[in-house]
Amino acid sequence: MRIPLVDLKANYLSIKAEVDEAIASVLERGDFIQGQDVKLLEQEFAAYCSAREAVGVSSGTDALVLALMALNVGKGDEVITTPFTFIATAEAISQVGATPVFADIDPRTCNINAAKIAEAITPRTKAILPVHLYGRPAEMGAILRLARRHNLYVIEDAAQAHGAAYEGRRVGSLGDVACFSFYPAKNLGAFGDAGMVVTSNPKVADRVRLLRDHGRRDKYRHVELGVNARLDTLQAAVLRVKLRCLDAWNQRRRAVASLYRRLLVPDLLALPPEDRGSESVYHMFVVRTPFREALRQKLQDQGIETGIHYPVPLHLQPAYSALWHRAGDFPESERAAGEVLSLPMFPDMTPEQVKRVALAVTDVLQGLQQRQAVA
Ligand SMILES: *Cc1c(COP(=O)(O)O)cnc(C)c1O
Numbered sequence: 001m002r003i004p005l006v007d008l009k010a011n012y013l014s015i016k017a018e019v020d021e022a023i024a025s026v027l028e029r030g031d032f033i034q035g036q037d038v039k040l041l042e043q044e045f046a047a048y049c050s051a052r053e054a055v056g057v058s059s060g061t062d063a064l065v066l067a068l069m070a071l072n073v074g075k076g077d078e079v080i081t082t083p084f085t086f087i088a089t090a091e092a093i094s095q096v097g098a099t100p101v102f103a104d105i106d107p108r109t110c111n112i113n114a115a116k117i118a119e120a121i122t123p124r125t126k127a128i129l130p131v132h133l134y135g136r137p138a139e140m141g142a143i144l145r146l147a148r149r150h151n152l153y154v155i156e157d158a159a160q161a162h163g164a165a166y167e168g169r170r171v172g173s174l175g176d177v178a179c180f181s182f183y184p185a186k187n188l189g190a191f192g193d194a195g196m197v198v199t200s201n202p203k204v205a206d207r208v209r210l211l212r213d214h215g216r217r218d219k220y221r222h223v224e225l226g227v228n229a230r231l232d233t234l235q236a237a238v239l240r241v242k243l244r245c246l247d248a249w250n251q252r253r254r255a256v257a258s259l260y261r262r263l264l265v266p267d268l269l270a271l272p273p274e275d276r277g278s279e280s281v282y283h284m285f286v287v288r289t290p291f292r293e294a295l296r297q298k299l300q301d302q303g304i305e306t307g308i309h310y311p312v313p314l315h316l317q318p319a320y321s322a323l324w325h326r327a328g329d330f331p332e333s334e335r336a337a338g339e340v341l342s343l344p345m346f347p348d349m350t351p352e353q354v355k356r357v358a359l360a361v362t363d364v365l366q367g368l369q370q371r372q373a374v375a
Contacts, residue, residue: 010348035233049172053205056231060181063195064092070207077126082112084333114142127153132161135283160283190235249347253282263358307342
C-alpha cells in the first residue's frame with residue numbers, strides 16, 4: 001500500500017456531507033462574488049486568530065502582495081526575509097517594487113535567525129517578513145523587539161501555520177499584519193486557490209479591502225487603483241466547514257508528530273525540535289540527513305512518498321540572479337536545502353502508516369550508515 005505525502009481525498013471524505021451541502025447552498029443562492037460566506041469566514045477566521053479583522057483574498061501570494069501594498073511598501077524599500085521558503089514570500093516583495101533582503105536561518109528550526117535580521121537592517125529597511133516554516137512559529141519575541149527598535153513593520157507569512165501559537169498567542173495576531181494561504185494542501189485548505197490577510201489595524205484592513213476589489217468604495221466609484229484578488233464565495237463556504245475542524249486536525253497532526261518522534265532514532269537523523277512556548281501545527285514533518293537522496297529513493301521504492309521543502313534556497317534561484325548572490329552567501333539555508341526531507345504528514349494518517357514510515361526510515365538509514373562505516 002502506497003503512503004502519500006498528503007491525502008486530500010481522505011480529508012474530503014471525512015467531511016463530505018457538510019461540504020457538499022455548503023457548496024450546494026452557494027450554487028442555489030448564486031452569490032458567487034463577495035457572497036455571505038466570505039463575510040462570515042472573515043469574521044470567524046479573525047476570531048480564530050484573535051485578531052480584529054480578516055480580509056479574504058484569492059491566494060496566499062496575493063495576501064502578501066496586498067499586505068505590502070496596504071503598508072505602502074514599494075520602490076526603494078527593503079524587506080528582510082528568509083531565503084529558505086517558498087518563492088511566493090520573496091516574489092510578493094519584488095512584485096510591489098521593493099527589494100527582498102535575505103537573512104539566513106537558524107539551522108535548528110529552519111526559521112529566519114533574528115540575529116541575522118539585525119545585521120541586515122539598513123536605512124532603507126521598511127519591514128521584516130518572517131515565515132512560520134513547516135507550521136512552527138518564527139522567533140517572534142526577538143523579531144518584534146527589533147522591529148520596535150528600528151520602527152519596522154512585521155508581516156507574518158503564516159501560510160503554513162494556521163492555528164500555531166507563540167507564547168500562548170496565535171500566529172496572525174503577532175505582527176502588524178499576517179498572510180495566510182488556503183492552497184489545498186495547507187492545514188486549512190480550499191478546493192482551489194484562496195488566502196486571507198489578518199490584522200488588528202482597521203486602516204490596513206480597510207486598505208486591503210479596497211485594493212483586492214479594484215479600489216472601489218462602491219460599485220463604480222474607484223478611489224485608487226487596485227487589483228482583482230477577491231476570495232470566491234464557493235471557497236469561503238468550503239473553508240467555513242473546514243475551519244470548524246481545524247483544531248482537531250492540528251491536534252491529530254501533533255499526534256502523528258509525537259508518534260514519529262517516539263519511533264524515529266535521533267542518532268540516525270535530525271528531528272524537528274519541540275520548543276517550550278512555541279506550538280507547531282506540523283504543516284510538515286521535516287527531518288534532516290546527509291543521506292537524503294538515497295533515503296528518498298529507497299522510501300519511494302517501498303511506496304512511501306516524501307517531499308523536499310525546499311531544494312533550492314531563493315538567493316540561488318535563477319529568477320533572483322539580479323540580486324547577485326552566490327553559493328556560500330547563506331550557508332545554513334544551503335545546507336538545509338541539501339538535507340531536509342518531508343515525511344508523510346496529514347491529519348487522517350493512521351498509526352499503522354506512521355509506524356511503517358518510521359520503520360522504513362530507520363531501516364534504510366541503518367543500512368546506509370553501516371555501509372559507510374565499512375567503506
Ligand atoms: C503556500 C505558501 C505561500 C503562497 O500561497 P498560495 O496560496 O499558493 O499563493 C506563501 N508562502 C509560503 C511559506 C507558503 O507555503
